[in-house]
Amino acid sequence: xxxxxxxxxxxxxxxxxxxxxxxxxxxxxxxxxxxxxxxxxxxxxxxxxxxxxxxxxxxxxxxxxxxxxxxxxxxxxxxxxxxxxxxxxxxxxxxxxxxxxxxxxxxxxxxxxxxxxxxxxxxxxxxxxxxxxxxxxxxxxxxxxxxxxxxxxxxxxxxxxxxxxxxxxxxxxxxxxxxxxxxxxxxxxxxxxxxxxxxxxxxxxxxxxxxxxxxxxxxxxxxxxxxxxxxxxxxxxxxxxxxxxxxxxxxxxxxxxxxxxxxxxxxxxxxxxxxxxxxxxxxxxxxxxxxxxxxxxxxxxxxxxxxxxxxxxxxxxxxxxxxxxxxxxxxxxxxxxxxxxxxxxxxxxxxxxxxxxxxxxxxxxxxxxxxxxxxxxxxxxxxxxxxxxxxxxxxxxxxxxxxxxxxxx
Numbered sequence: 001x002x003x004x005x006x007x008x009x010x011x012x013x014x015x016x017x018x019x020x021x022x023x024x025x026x027x028x029x030x031x032x033x034x035x036x037x038x039x040x041x042x043x044x045x046x047x048x049x050x051x052x053x054x055x056x057x058x059x060x061x062x063x064x065x066x067x068x069x070x071x072x073x074x075x076x077x078x079x080x081x082x083x084x085x086x087x088x089x090x091x092x093x094x095x096x097x098x099x100x101x102x103x104x105x106x107x108x109x110x111x112x113x114x115x116x117x118x119x120x121x122x123x124x125x126x127x128x129x130x131x132x133x134x135x136x137x138x139x140x141x142x143x144x145x146x147x148x149x150x151x152x153x154x155x156x157x158x159x160x161x162x163x164x165x166x167x168x169x170x171x172x173x174x175x176x177x178x179x180x181x182x183x184x185x186x187x188x189x190x191x192x193x194x195x196x197x198x199x200x201x202x203x204x205x206x207x208x209x210x211x212x213x214x215x216x217x218x219x220x221x222x223x224x225x226x227x228x229x230x231x232x233x234x235x236x237x238x239x240x241x242x243x244x245x246x247x248x249x250x251x252x253x254x255x256x257x258x259x260x261x262x263x264x265x266x267x268x269x270x271x272x273x274x275x276x277x278x279x280x281x282x283x284x285x286x287x288x289x290x291x292x293x294x295x296x297x298x299x300x301x302x303x304x305x306x307x308x309x310x311x312x313x314x315x316x317x318x319x320x321x322x323x324x325x326x327x328x329x330x331x332x333x334x335x336x337x338x339x340x341x342x343x344x345x346x347x348x349x350x351x352x353x354x355x356x357x358x359x360x361x362x363x364x365x366x367x368x369x370x371x372x373x374x375x376x377x378x379x380x381x382x383x384x385x386x387x388x389x390x391x392x393x394x395x396x397x398x399x400x401x402x403x404x405x406x407x408x409x
Contacts, residue, residue, distance in 0.1 A: 021337060024297035028338050028385070029345030031293065032378060034286065036349035036370055042280035044356075044368030059100065059235070060133055063222040063242060064261045072253040081250050081259050085206075085217040088127075091224065094245050098238055100227050103130035104206045104219035110179040112202065114166040121162060123179060123202045125209035133223050134192065136203075141173050141188030148205045155208075157188035159199035182212060239264055292385065303393045327394040334390025335383060342382035346375065 065081035088102055106125035111118060130136070131143045143157055156177070163172045172186045184204065192198035210216060226235050239262050246252075252259045353368050 020300070024300070025337055025341035027293055027297045028341040028382075029348075032342045032345035032382065033349045033352075035283065035288070036346055036374075036378065037352055037368075038283040038286065039280060039374060040349070040353040040368040040370045041365050042283055043370065044365035045279065046277075047366040047368075059225045059228055060264070061224050061226060061235075061239060061242065062263045063224070063246070064263075065221070066258045066261055068252055068256055068259040070253040070256045072256070073251045075251050079259075081252070083219045083222060085210075085219060087219070087246065087249070088222060090245065090249065091222070091242065095238065095241065098227055098230060098234070100225040101129035101132045102222070102224040103127035103133060105130070105221045105223055106206055106209050106219055108209055108213060110202070112162070112166060113178045114172075114175065117166045117168075119162075119165050121200055121202050123156075123204050123209065125204045125206040127206055130203075130223065133225055134194075134198075136190045136192055139189050139191050140171075141186070143188055143190070144203060144205050149207045152207045152211050153205060154182070154184045154212075155187045155205065156184045157190055157203040158186055159201050160189060160191045161196060161199040162202060163189050165200075235264060288381070292388075303396075323399070327391075330394035331387060331390040334394070335386035338386030339382055342378070342385075346378060 063083075065083050068075070068077050068079045068081070071077045083104075085104065088104055092099060092102060103126045106123075108123040108125065110121055110123050112121050126144065127149060128144050128146055131138070136143065138157070139160065141157070144155070147153070148155055156179070158166075158172060158177075166172070166177060167175070172189060175186050176183045177186060178184075179202070190199075190203070192201075206219065210218065226238050230238060242262050243260050244254075246260045247254060247256070250259070350370065353370065356365070356368055
């Protein structure tokens with residue numbers, strides 16, 4: 001029930017302690033401001049990591065070969081391991097449904113030419129499933145399919161920027177471009193969230209590049225994605241299984257870490273997100289600590305308020321005021337000061353985050369912001385802090401004996 005007289009008393013009390021009230025309120029406002037801004041910047045750091053990894057599926061595993069560092073079963077150290085098409089078939093056979101998508105990769109630097117326009121680009125020879133591993137978006141035409149690989153078709157899917165460079169405003173679909181003097185038909189144009197470097201790539205069937213340049217079944221690396229139903233532990237086991245399978249095939253010592261290198265994008269993503277979450281956890285405790293510092297300031301103010309109003313509170317009790325009504329009066333004043341100061345700091349912080357926008361992108365902070373749930377929890381925390389700040393002096397006020405209060409100067 002709204003009590004106008006009580007609110008008048010509260011504002012009169014604040015008016016008598018303007019400086020103390022301002023300093024306490026400023027500490028609370030500063031605390032919630034620091035907490036919100038730093039928490040928002042932590043979210044911005046997470047957004048940067050998510051944007052960085054958005055180019056690839058987060059359940060991607062990349063397998064690369066290297067040189068052996070240990071002699072094993074009659075083979076000398078220093079052997080260069082060369083992957084082949086049959087390695088993909090081997091992994092599919094051994095790992096079965098644990099694999100979601102799988103593709104080889106071969107890289108080839110080429111000089112591309114269409115009529116009078118030319119430029120240097122990289123051909124990435126792949127299998128059809130690579131589209132889902134790289135999250136490649138086909139804007140026009142189609143991507144490489146199984147028939148292209150089977151028939152070793154001389155076709156390419158070019159990046160959006162390759163089309164701009166070589167074709168200008170002319171459509172590239174159905175046209176022929178020369179790659180190192182060999183003609184290929186353009187069957188598709190793609191875009192990629194990975195940026196300009198990705199959109200200046202040219203995709204070709206892995207079998208076509210193997211035939212034209214080496215006439216072998218050699219591949220540079222293997223990319224695959226694991227079934228997400230495996231979970232974190234299942235994915236880690238899959239990485240160990242891949243190493244074991246390939247090391248057994250190529251007679252590589254178990255402790256040799258250079259010959260077969262397996263990297264999980266998921267691990268990188270998880271580590272970076274854990275780092276961002278740890279920063280947010282630290283920020284959370286810094287903010288809570290600052291808020292409680294503000295609570296101490298508010299508590300000190302209320303101690304002085306109670307002391308100055310000791311005689312008044314004693315008279316109130318003599319006239320029949322209950323301890324709960326006195327506690328309610330002191331708590332109401334404490335919570336009001338804390339809440340108003342906190343909301344003011346919160347509004348300024350949200351405004352500051354909106355003004356930042358993507359201005360801190362060079363510092364790996366993308367779109368810093370706080371969500372609704374954070375604001376709700378901050379509000380609950382403010383009320384809790386305000387209640388703590390006022391409870392001790394409120395309890396002291398409720399214990400005042402009328403006879404003792406009347407003797408106070």
